[in-house]
Amino acid sequence: xxxxxxxxRRRLRRDRAVRLFFFAVALASTGxxxxxxxxxxxxxxPIFEKVSVKDFLFGLYWYPTDDPADFGIFPLIVASxxxxxxxxxxxxxxxxxxxxxxxxxASPRLRRWFKPIVELMASLPSVVIGFFGMVIxxxxxxxxxxxxxxxxxxNASLMLAFMSVPTICSISEDAIYSVPRELKEASLALxxxxxxxxxxxxxxxxxxxxxxxxxxxxxxxxxxxxxVLMVAGGAAMVPRSLFDPVxxxxxxxxxxxxxxxxxxxxxxxLFATGxxxxxxTLLFNLAxxxxxxxxxxxxxxxx
Numbered sequence: 001x002x003x004x005x006x007x008x009r010r011r012l013r014r015d016r017a018v019r020l021f022f023f024a025v026a027l028a029s030t031g032x033x034x035x036x037x038x039x040x041x042x043x044x045x046p047i048f049e050k051v052s053v054k055d056f057l058f059g060l061y062w063y064p065t066d067d068p069a070d071f072g073i074f075p076l077i078v079a080s081x082x083x084x085x086x087x088x089x090x091x092x093x094x095x096x097x098x099x100x101x102x103x104x105x106a107s108p109r110l111r112r113w114f115k116p117i118v119e120l121m122a123s124l125p126s127v128v129i130g131f132f133g134m135v136i137x138x139x140x141x142x143x144x145x146x147x148x149x150x151x152x153x154x155n156a157s158l159m160l161a162f163m164s165v166p167t168i169c170s171i172s173e174d175a176i177y178s179v180p181r182e183l184k185e186a187s188l189a190l191x192x193x194x195x196x197x198x199x200x201x202x203x204x205x206x207x208x209x210x211x212x213x214x215x216x217x218x219x220x221x222x223x224x225x226x227x228v229l230m231v232a233g234g235a236a237m238v239p240r241s242l243f244d245p246v247x248x249x250x251x252x253x254x255x256x257x258x259x260x261x262x263x264x265x266x267x268x269x270l271f272a273t274g275x276x277x278x279x280x281t282l283l284f285n286l287a288x289x290x291x292x293x294x295x296x297x298x299x300x301x302x303x
Contacts, residue, residue, distance in 0.1 A: 044272035076252050076273065080249045083246065096168065103173050129162060129163055137158065138150030141155055141243075167216050171209065172206070172209065229250070249280075252270070
C-alpha cells in the first residue's frame, strides 16, 4: 500500500512538473510577443506629437526627409491592400482548383510525384521569388504590355500569389483528401455526378480546412517584405491602375529604416507604420477566424 501511494505521489509530481514546463514555454512565447508589441508602440506613438492621426493615416504624401516633412501613409496603406487583394484573387482559385485536381482527379502515382513538388515550392525563399520577378517577369511585362516599368502592383501581386499558392494548395488538398470516403461513395451511389459530389459533399465537409489554408496563404502575403521591396516599384503614390508602381507598408519600413536617424521623426513614423501594419494583420486574422468558424458550422449543417 505504501509503495502504491509513493508511486502515485511521484506521478503527481511528474505531472505537475510537466504542466509547469509547458506553462513556462507558453508564457515565454506570449511574453516575447507582448514585449515586441510594447516596443513597437513605444517607438511609434511619439510621431503623433508632431502629426495628427488623421493626417498620418489619410495624408497623400510621404516625404519624410523634406523640411517640413510629410508623413502621410495613405498611399502605403492602399498599396498594401491592393497588392494583397489582387494576389488573393489569383492565388485562391488557382490553389483550390489544384487541390481539387490532386485530391479527386489525379492518379495516385501522379499525386505522389506532384504533391512533394508543391510542398517544395512553398519552401522557396522570398528573395529568390523577388529576384525572379525583378529579372524575368518585369522585363516580360514591360515588353508585352508596353508599359513604362515592369516593377509594379501587378508584378508584386503575381509574385505574392506564386508564394501563396503552394500553401493554399497543400493544406486544402489535405483537407479534401481527409473527408471520409464513405460520404463520397454514398453521394455517388445516390446518383450524384462527380461535380455534384465535389460541390455538395466534399467542399462543405472540408470548408474549415480550406479556409485555414486560405488564411495561412494570405497571412504570408500580407506581411511579406522582400518580394514587394524588389518588384513593387517603390513609388509612394496611390495607384490608378494595376500597372502603376507602388510601395506597400513592409517595403517602406525595410527600405528606409536603415537611413532614418535614431529616435528622429522619420524613425518614429516608420514604427508607427509598423503599428498600422500590425493592426491591419490583426484585424485580418480576427476576421479570418470568424469566417473559418462560420464555415465550420455551415459545413456541419450541410452534412
